[in-house]
Amino acid sequence: MIVPGGRLSKELRRALPIYVACVLFILFFARVNPYESPLEATEVIKRVLAAYQTPLQTTKSLFPRKIWQTWKVAPVQFQVRDLERARSWAALNPGHRYEVMTDGNDLHYVETHFGPGPGGLNRPDIVNMYRSLNATIIKADLLRYLMMYIEGGVYADIDVEALKPVDQFIPSHLNEEDVDLVISVEIDEPSYANHTILGQKSRSFCQWTFMCKPRVPVLLRLVDHILGWLERVATKQGVPIGEIVLNFDEVITGTGPSAFTELILAEMTRKTGRAVTWDSFHALTEPKLVGNILVLTVDSFAAGQGHSNALTHDSPRALVKHHYHASLWPSRHPRYSHPAYGMVEECNWERECVDAWDANTAAYPSLPAEEQERLIAAHQAALKANDDKEAAENAAHEAAEKDRKQSELLEACAAEIRGWLPKEEANAQAAEATKQAEATQTQPTEAAQTQPPEANQTQPAEATQTQPAETRVAHTDLRSDQLGTQ
Structure with missing residues (x-):
């Protein structure tokens, strides 16, 4: 009951905690599996509470001037090729802070920002999951979403080179305050949507480079999605989180570009109130703002691929260049490879090659054993x-x-x-070094001693002195x- 002045009645104020408790009780049992252990049930209710917290996102803000990368070691220990890529970001963006999250400080970062301490989000489920993971590519995917949710800025894989300044990520005709997330098309091959192997990877946004503001809700929803997926995988395999075994496609769909794309499309649908599908971005020729998410063309972050109508890195739209030299994780998470025809991904989405692979693998079982x-x-x-x-x-x-x-x-x-x-x-x-050098040069070599005298005489003495002292x-x-x- 509302009393004059817009205040709740005394009776309703007294009963309000009971109503809230009842709602939480219902939500709790709606989410909890009765066969789970008490500890798992506790984690579920923590997630329920976290899911209904209002994201601490600043509206109408500007993008933080930060550039993030993750790698095994700190920049002082980079190999020359990694150092060259890193320098490209600093050289083109002198007003941005550059930071690398390493294997030595990542856990502390997650514990600090998602733990129960001062300023933390009190998400022990996230901290425990990150601490339990042993699959490096899964941790790398999860870490980029976590740190970008907390601080925002630009994220780029260690083998990504900057071609243009970050200030050019948003076209001049758009207002930066109206954009919260900047992404680019990566794979745009919808004609393969029904292909047994390529279908789930045929349409995706790039996540080796993206830019966002702090506390963008979709990133935390993506993290929660990943946590749930990992728990289901562990349950299915009957092993702890740290012992799960994943193949290439499971990584792509579970934490990589496919998962990223799925949650982005869902967020667009949520923001616009209408169903947003990949059709909105097929053959995209101009940047497109949907809700508060800006989608750039494939050339922006994924030029030079040889598919998806991507142009070369000389394109005026190309903002970064992915060198792929750090992408060694597929060797630990192999994809399907036919014993005689290899992997269909080696076709690089070329239609004639894919069709030949499909035909050959289909005919293979009927071939004589000797031919196989x-x-x-x-x-x-x-x-x-x-x-x-x-x-x-x-x-x-x-x-x-x-x-x-x-x-x-x-x-x-x-x-x-x-x-x-x-x-x-x-x-x-x-002077002493000069004398030693001249003495060394005047000693005839074994090869010179075997030559006829005329051959030695044809070489003027000045020839040995052409280099300045x-x-x-x-x-x-x-x-x-x-x-x-x-």
């Missing part, structure tokens, strides 16, 4: 050749990385020595420093 064995042997040989090529490329990369580090060390040592020594002593050492001295000093540091 021949096809399998040919496929294995092709795989080995590809593995050998990759091994050679990796070895070359490691050798180049070793040479780079050695060169940097030698240069640093030489610079320090030049700074330590008095000028006279440095000149004396330089200063250059030879510096080179000699570097070699001496190298020997001294080993």
Whole structure:
């Protein structure tokens, strides 16, 4: 009963806690499985309460000027290729803070922001789930959603290079205050929607790069969705969360682009009050704002793929470049591979190739055993050749990385020595090094001694002196420093 002045009556105010308790009681038993343990039931009611909390999102705000990446180590330990990608973000966005979440500080971050302490969201279910996970790709997906929910800004995988400043992510004709989340189309191949393997991956938004404001509700809903999915997988496999085994497609649909896309479309539907499907973004040629979510064209974050009508990275729309060199997780979560024809994903969505793969795999069971064995042997040989090529490329990369580090060390040592020594002593050492270098050059090599005298005489003595003495001295000093540091 409402009394004059708009206040609740004394009787209703007294009964209100009982009504709230009843509602919570009903919600609790609506969500709880009677066969769950008391601990699991407690976690359920915590989630019920959390689900009805109002997200602490600031409306009509600007995007935080932050750039986030996640990796195994801190930037000071980056390999050269990772360092080059990271520098691209800092160089193009000098007004943004750059930060890397590593394997050494991620758990502390999650415990701090989602635990019960001051400023935490008091979500022990999230903390416990993150602490229990052993699958690195699942933790990587979950971590990006968690930290972007808390702080917002731009997230990019470690192998993503910035091509244009973050300020160009939102077209000039749009108001930044009206946008809460910026994403891009990644895969736009709806003609494969009914394909047994490719169907669930044929339409997706990119999540290797995206931008958002803090406390965007869809990210927390996505986290809750992932937690529920992980619990169902563990229950189905009959193992603890840390022991679940996932294949490639399960990762994609459970925490990766497919899950991301599903929750984004649901959020658009929630915001607009109408059903939003992938048809709204098929063959997208201009950025499209739906609710408070801005969807960019495929070229923005996913150029150069060779499918989905994506242009090259030279396109004026291309904002980032994904190099894929950090995407090694499929080797730990293999996808279906036919023993004779391999993986259909190797077709890269090319229609003729996919159709041939479908036809060949369908006809394979009816082939004679000898023909099946021949096809399998040919496929294995092709795989080995590809593995050998990759091994050679990796070895070359490691050798180049070793040479780079050695060169940097030698240069640093030489610079320090030049700074330590008095000028006279440095000149004396330089003169001595010059003498040693000239003495070495005047000694005939074994190959030269075997040549006829005429051949030796045709080479003027000045040929050995074409390099300036200063250059030879510096080179000699570097070699001496190298020997001294080993």
